[in-house]
Amino acid sequence: MAFDYDLFVIGGGSGGVRAARVAAGDWGAKVGLAEESRMGGTCVIRGCVPKKLMVFASGFPAMFEDAQAYGWKAEGGTFDWRVFRNRLEAELDRLEAAYRTTLKNAGVVVHDTRATIVDPHRVRLATGEEFTAKHILVATGGWPFVPEFPGSDLAVTSNEMFHLDALPKRALVVGGGYIAGEFACILNGLGVEVSQYYRGAQILRGFDDEVRGHVANAMREAGIGIHLGTAVTKLEKTPTGIRVTGSDGSEREVDLVLYATGRRPNTAGLGLEALGLELGRTGEIPVDAYSQTAVPSIFAVGDVTGRINLTPVAIREGHAFADTVFGARPTTFDHQLVASAVFTQPELGSVGLSEEAAREQESIEVYATAFRPMRTAFAGRPERVLMKLIVSQATRKVLGCHIVAPEAGEMIQLAAIAIRMGATKEDFDATCAVHPTMAEELVTMRKPVRTA
DSSP: OOOSEEEEEEOOSHHHHHHHHIIIIITOOOEEEEOSSOTTHHHHHHSHHHHHHHHHHHTHHHHHHHHHHTTOOOOOOOOOHHHHHHHHHHHHHHHHHHHHHHHHHHTOEEEOSOEEEEETTEEEETTSOEEEEEEEEEOOOEEEOOOOOTTGGGOBOHHHHTTOSSOOSEEEEEOOSHHHHHHHHHHHHTTOEEEEEESSSSSSTTSOHHHHHHHHHHHHHTTOEEEETOOEEEEEEETTEEEEEETTSOEEEESEEEEOSOEEESOTTSSTGGGTOOOOTTSOOOOOTTSBOSSTTEEEOGGGGTSOOOHHHHHHHHHHHHHHHHSSOOOOOOOSSOOEEEOSSSEEEEEEOOHHHHHHHSOEEEEEEEEOOHHHHHTTOOOOEEEEEEEETTTOBEEEEEEEETTHHHHHHHHHHHHHTTOBHHHHHHSOOOSSOSGGGGGTOOSOSEEO
8 A cells, every 4th residue: 555654743842853853864754744733842832941941040030149249249130021031932933943944854744733543544634634654653742731620710831831921920839740840940030929839748749758858948948838738729810810729728819820730641632542542541642662552553752652751751762763663773762760850949850769769679878968059158048959879789789869959950961871871889989079069979978878
């Protein structure tokens, strides 16, 4: 059978674009791609990139304060949200254009519309056009989830945060994950009065417990009101804002309510169930190590699979898929030891096992230190850095590394290389320190603070 395309990709985010580019540009496949929104997906348009730029913007007030302590006659001035937002939107336009150019240069045919799956080898566009494809790749990512409750329509999600008409004076962030924590810190840094509700016992579930507590304490010290064991039961519009009723019986009025209580795989209405594919509990697409579904011609990569919801992971999955299917190079991506960073203030960088997970697996040693970093200590600020290594007693391998510090994301990237290579605690000890730096503490901790 002759197909219109060798590959048809549904979704123009990081994973889909990488798969399309490699399949067409490196392996000569005839590739079509459909994207119903903007090219670049969550990361480029409504996630990692604009968020990190907002993190940068929100960090300047503290820098201005530090500058004065260092002898600079510096005034912080005022923040103009509209100036920043316009620059931000221009940058997103530039990045989207770059994505489109990359696809065009690789020979990918882009369809700017929604696509659904008709059968294992056929897709239908919202325009009514249909195309056949030998292989179909679903890379539609995830979407913010807001539960239904009285007044839930008054809440916004991370999607809208980059396009606000104006900054609120008072904001409530609902959720305890990295998106909630990051936006709470961003808004706080920009001068917004911030409260955060989380129904659990501590924010940043899934990370090392000691690290979670360290970040939460730092956020509180910065002025963020974190309310644990608390959920929203009702939102009501008032003449001066939004009245929030909490599960603890409290009431407060804010100007903006941001819901960051999780994301769901973006699979609704794609036609997958009609093909006999049984989706997961939250709509994720089950796949094997090669990203293949139970329907042999259909594959899926990225957040839509519910594996690890990180952009670099989606990119590696997309690349491995293209090499496997079109390059005759069977390739899988190893989802173990994937480093991550949470851009709270201070940042959190993590790779490998938490102390809690490692303790359940084997006997361990824990090396940890907390201290005031030189730069901010000189300026009189109370922030403390946390460095932590989890070490196997049997093999001496470093099982996990956790850092809470300015630029922790930059540090954890390099630590991840050593840990992935199987570095032992003695390898860390034998590495000469770079002085004076924060990161030197990773190679100068000689005695465990506890064993388990």
